[in-house]
Amino acid sequence: MHEKSLILLDENQIKKHLKNKSVSITLLNEIDSTNAFFKKHKHDFPIAICLAETQTQGRGRLGRTWHSPFGQNIYFSMRIHFDKSANALSALSLIVALALAHTTEFFLKENTIKIKWPNDLYLNDAKFAGILIDLESMSDNHCVAIIGIGINVNMENVDEKQIDQSWTSLKKIIHHDIDRNQLCAKLIDSLINYLARFEKLGLMDFQDEWIKRDYLSGKPIELIAGEHVFSGDCTGINTQGHLLLLMPDKTQRAFSSGEACIKKYKN
Ligand code: BTN
Numbered sequence: 001m002h003e004k005s006l007i008l009l010d011e012n013q014i015k016k017h018l019k020n021k022s023v024s025i026t027l028l029n030e031i032d033s034t035n036a037f038f039k040k041h042k043h044d045f046p047i048a049i050c051l052a053e054t055q056t057q058g059r060g061r062l063g064r065t066w067h068s069p070f071g072q073n074i075y076f077s078m079r080i081h082f083d084k085s086a087n088a089l090s091a092l093s094l095i096v097a098l099a100l101a102h103t104t105e106f107f108l109k110e111n112t113i114k115i116k117w118p119n120d121l122y123l124n125d126a127k128f129a130g131i132l133i134d135l136e137s138m139s140d141n142h143c144v145a146i147i148g149i150g151i152n153v154n155m156e157n158v159d160e161k162q163i164d165q166s167w168t169s170l171k172k173i174i175h176h177d178i179d180r181n182q183l184c185a186k187l188i189d190s191l192i193n194y195l196a197r198f199e200k201l202g203l204m205d206f207q208d209e210w211i212k213r214d215y216l217s218g219k220p221i222e223l224i225a226g227e228h229v230f231s232g233d234c235t236g237i238n239t240q241g242h243l244l245l246l247m248p249d250k251t252q253r254a255f256s257s258g259e260a261c262i263k264k265y266k267n
Contacts, residue, residue, distance in 0.1 A: 007179070007180070007181075008053060008071060009053060009180055009181060010027075010181055011027050014051075014181050014184050014188075015185075016181075017182050018185040018188060020047075020189055020192050022045075022047070023045065023047045023188060024045040024047070024048045024049065025048075025050075026041075026048070026050045028051070028053070029053050029054070030052060030055075030056065030070075031050070031054075031055055031056070032055065032057040033055050033059050034050040034051065034055065035134055036059075037050045037052075037077065038079040038134075038146045039134070046081055047078065047079070047192065048078070048080075049078050049079075051075065051076050052068075053070050053075075054069065054070040054075070055068035055075050056068075058150065059132060059148070060130055060132060060150075062259060064164075066130065066150045067163050069155060069158075072153065072155040073150065073151060073152050073180075074150065074153055074180055075150055076150075076151075076184065077146055077147065077148045078145075078146070078147045078188070078191060079144060079145070079146050079147075080144070080145055080147065080195065081142065082142070082144075082199065083142055083199070084142075084199065085137070085143065086137045086143050089135060089143060090240050090241055090242070091203040091240060091241030092133060092198070093119040094117075094119065094206075094237070094241045095194050095198045096119065096133070096147055096149070096194070096195075097115045097118070097120075097121060097131060097213075098194060098210065098213065099194035100121060100129060100131070100151070100187065100191075101113040101114075101115060101121055102194070103186045103187045103190045104121070104128075104129070104151065104170060106186060107170060107174070107178050108123075108170065108173060111123060111173060112213075114213055114214070114215035115214065115215055117214070117215070117237065118241070121151075123170075125166065126167055127168070128151065128152045128167065128169055128173075129149065130149075131147070131148065131149055131150075132148040132150075133145055133146065133148065134146040147191070149187070151183070152167060152168065152170065153178050153180055153183065154169065154170070154178060154180070155169045155171070156172060194206075203239065203240070203241055204239060210236075214237075216260055217235065217236045218235075219234055219263075220233055220234075220262065220263040221233065221260050221261070221263065222260070222261050222263050223243065223255055223258045223259070223260050224258055224259045224260075224261075225255055225257060225258035226258075230258075231263065232246050232247045232248065233245065233246045235252065238254050240254075242256045243258070243260065
């Protein structure tokens with residue numbers, strides 16, 4: 001049988017496509033987690049990237065694991081400084097999700113990527129990418145963020161036990177392989193642009209883009225926040241990026257964190 005050859009990540013190829021050349025890139029065959037890499041290695045570069053072909057302990061949100069098979073997907077972390085307090089960065093994950101949606105849409109052309117608040121990327125009602133941000137507060141007005149991104153790129157088959165939610169990949173949508181080196185370069189450039197715009201102009205400058213991509217708005221939601229479960233109709237986000245729910249008593253409540261799922265009504 002004809003075996004397809006695997007094209008590995010390659011720093012020269014990434015740099016060839018990259019517009020912002022002043023980033024440091026660490027490319028690894030295997031690591032526990034690219035986010036954990038930056039907790040151990042503090043870089044002098046203002047912006048540093050770590051990429052790995054596989055992760056042995058890929059981490060997802062809310063203590064989940066992130067399935068990280070070799071050579072198929074992108075496991076990416078960016079370490080970047082902000083002259084802002086951790087509180088002022090509450091919408092950071094939404095901006096990263098918008099940058100990621102913009103980047104991946106370039107490869108899909110006609111498809112519209114949706115974002116399930118706060119930062120899950122969806123295509124055809126299935127998740128294909130996720131974001132995990134670790135923030136380190138250096139002083140009142142200075143933070144270092146480790147922005148971890150996992151994208152299912154060329155992965156086609158997964159043992160059902162490995163992923164406990166409905167998932168997809170870019171290849172499952174467009175039926176051919178995507179050049180991961182080009183995708184990484186575009187991701188780095190988009191992140192740098194979106195984050196600079198966010199620092200300068202804030203979340204409100206992205207309002208129209210968020211509305212276009214909002215997966216939950218107008219839908220009945222169940223939100224798990226700590227030990228509590230809240231039900232309501234999603235009416236979008238507020239100026240801080242918190243999720244807005246119209247509760248059964250017609251009051252509106254804002255939630256800064258939680259896991260949202262769309263309620264399915266029985267007829
Ligand atoms: C989620 O949706 O639960 C977040 C997934 C984040 C996965 C990425 S892969 C690169 C980085 N390293 C990790 O251990 N996690 C993030």
